[in-house]
Amino acid sequence: MLEVHAFDIEIGQHKVMLNAVDARERGLYAGDRVRVRTRGASTTAILDITTEMVKPGEIGIFTEALKELKNATSVDILPAPKPASLCYIKMLMDKQKLTEDQIRAIVQDIVDNNLSEIELSAYITASYIHNMDSQETEWLTRAMIETGERIHFDTHPVMDKHSIGGVPGNKVSLLVVPIVAASGLLIPKTSSRAITGAGGTADLMEVLAPVEFSGAEIKELTEKVGGVIVWGGATNIAPADDKLIKAEYALSIDPYSQMLASIMAKKGAVGADAVVVDMPVGPGTKLPTAEAGRTLANDLINLGERLNIRIECAMTFGGSPVGRTIGPALEVREALTVLENKGGPNSLKEKSLSLAGILLEMGGVAGRGDGYKAAESLLTSGKAHKKLMEIVEAQGGDPNVKSEDIVIGEHCEEILSPTGGYVVAFFNKRLVELARLAGAPADKKAGVIIHKKMGERVKKGEPLITICSSAEWELEGAVKDAKRQMPIVVEGMLLERYPGIREL
Numbered sequence: 001m002l003e004v005h006a007f008d009i010e011i012g013q014h015k016v017m018l019n020a021v022d023a024r025e026r027g028l029y030a031g032d033r034v035r036v037r038t039r040g041a042s043t044t045a046i047l048d049i050t051t052e053m054v055k056p057g058e059i060g061i062f063t064e065a066l067k068e069l070k071n072a073t074s075v076d077i078l079p080a081p082k083p084a085s086l087c088y089i090k091m092l093m094d095k096q097k098l099t100e101d102q103i104r105a106i107v108q109d110i111v112d113n114n115l116s117e118i119e120l121s122a123y124i125t126a127s128y129i130h131n132m133d134s135q136e137t138e139w140l141t142r143a144m145i146e147t148g149e150r151i152h153f154d155t156h157p158v159m160d161k162h163s164i165g166g167v168p169g170n171k172v173s174l175l176v177v178p179i180v181a182a183s184g185l186l187i188p189k190t191s192s193r194a195i196t197g198a199g200g201t202a203d204l205m206e207v208l209a210p211v212e213f214s215g216a217e218i219k220e221l222t223e224k225v226g227g228v229i230v231w232g233g234a235t236n237i238a239p240a241d242d243k244l245i246k247a248e249y250a251l252s253i254d255p256y257s258q259m260l261a262s263i264m265a266k267k268g269a270v271g272a273d274a275v276v277v278d279m280p281v282g283p284g285t286k287l288p289t290a291e292a293g294r295t296l297a298n299d300l301i302n303l304g305e306r307l308n309i310r311i312e313c314a315m316t317f318g319g320s321p322v323g324r325t326i327g328p329a330l331e332v333r334e335a336l337t338v339l340e341n342k343g344g345p346n347s348l349k350e351k352s353l354s355l356a357g358i359l360l361e362m363g364g365v366a367g368r369g370d371g372y373k374a375a376e377s378l379l380t381s382g383k384a385h386k387k388l389m390e391i392v393e394a395q396g397g398d399p400n401v402k403s404e405d406i407v408i409g410e411h412c413e414e415i416l417s418p419t420g421g422y423v424v425a426f427f428n429k430r431l432v433e434l435a436r437l438a439g440a441p442a443d444k445k446a447g448v449i450i451h452k453k454m455g456e457r458v459k460k461g462e463p464l465i466t467i468c469s470s471a472e473w474e475l476e477g478a479v480k481d482a483k484r485q486m487p488i489v490v491e492g493m494l495l496e497r498y499p500g501i502r503e504l
Helices: 020-026 061-069 087-095 101-112 119-128 134-146 173-182 201-208 216-226 240-251 256-269 290-307 328-339 346-362 373-379 383-394 428-437 472-484
Strands: 001-005 015-019 033-038 041-050 058-062 074-079 159-163 187-191 228-230 273-279 308-319 410-415 420-427 445-452 463-469 488-490
Touching: 001 061, 015 020, 015 061, 020 041, 033 159, 041 058, 058 061, 058 074, 087 101, 087 119, 101 119, 101 134, 101 240, 119 240, 119 256, 134 240, 134 256, 134 290, 159 173, 159 187, 159 256, 173 187, 173 201, 173 228, 173 328, 173 346, 173 373, 173 383, 187 201, 187 216, 187 463, 201 228, 201 328, 216 228, 216 383, 228 383, 240 256, 256 290, 273 290, 273 346, 290 308, 308 346, 328 346, 328 383, 328 445, 346 373, 373 383, 410 472, 428 445, 428 463, 428 472, 463 472, 463 488
Parallel strands: 001 058, 015 041, 159 273, 187 228, 273 308
Antiparallel strands: 001 074, 015 058, 033 041, 033 074, 410 463, 420 488, 445 463
């Protein structure tokens, strides 16, 4: 028996650690699977080896595995066989077609944390190199739905919205959800937090209200007020997706069939009958050309038909941010300004009304071609704003909050145009980088305000952007970086100088 050395650290896997002396005596190596047993409980875990973190005669057990072992104080270990799903991953590497059961086995092992980080990376890489066909993608999507929690609504149709992403400031869900809910349709919007961006929809909504709810709570809230805007990661809805996204992020790859399954699994799990997919197209987005957008749209529609989910796709302009703000609090303030009918950027209003209008038509509350006008009426009448406040209150926020109440970072600095003329280039990724350098999304008050967009005239010395942060030192870093490489180019502007200034 080995004495348990508990590591109170959640690492997302069932993992244990042996001293190199004990591992050598048992013929075990790092990455091997072991069966860890105690009286009345057992679990399978992946082995790490150390010479310092645990002593001979001890076994280090991390939080996830320790819970399975009911906080045992001593255990025994035996070698354990590798999961069958590793054979199926190798088949995928060899371009062999997988069966429904084989795909389900891989997904189940991902959900159960039975695959090591290396093995999960191998699956992601194989999927990236050898794309699954439409049948395999359907099986993958169904497996991702069925290995997690599902929401079943009594009232139909259930509507939903998804954005492919790639455009900063895309705060349209804060308008689309209340417009659709105000029409009498259900729209349970589960959203993500930012991974590479300055604010996911869940990060934005968290400025107004809590976003972490269980599947049962999402169902109850949606049926009560018509819609929610919540963080999908707090649920057990399509849990394999979150694990796969983390691995994809580490590798900076996005397998096509996995992307299709990821989108549709979340929608299928919340019981959606109809979904509009926002597909920003243009340089710097995930869809650089309209042709790439049409290909993805056809594949999503076909997968939706297989899953009995109606899909409509809307290709939108992705060449510049939606609205004039990037960062959670700034974006929320801008969205509320539109909902309160106090003005706001036309790009945000038009895109939101177009997407909401499509959902109203799909849900049968507006005729074909009349959705935009119906959405506009719900916005201008104040019904959409009232509905958002109902959603905010239902999720535990302040229903009396106004746009001017939203607090942004107290440290702000303008970046001025060094020359006059028209804006001729706009770098979305640089703007996101600056917002992140300022502290977003962790600092919800941080971000970037955009004063000039593509084609607009600017005078020398006028502000192009304003950077805000809660921390002075983060603002200084962001400002320095902005001046080093400007995110907005005005005709005639000096872009870079060679050779640079030499340090003495």
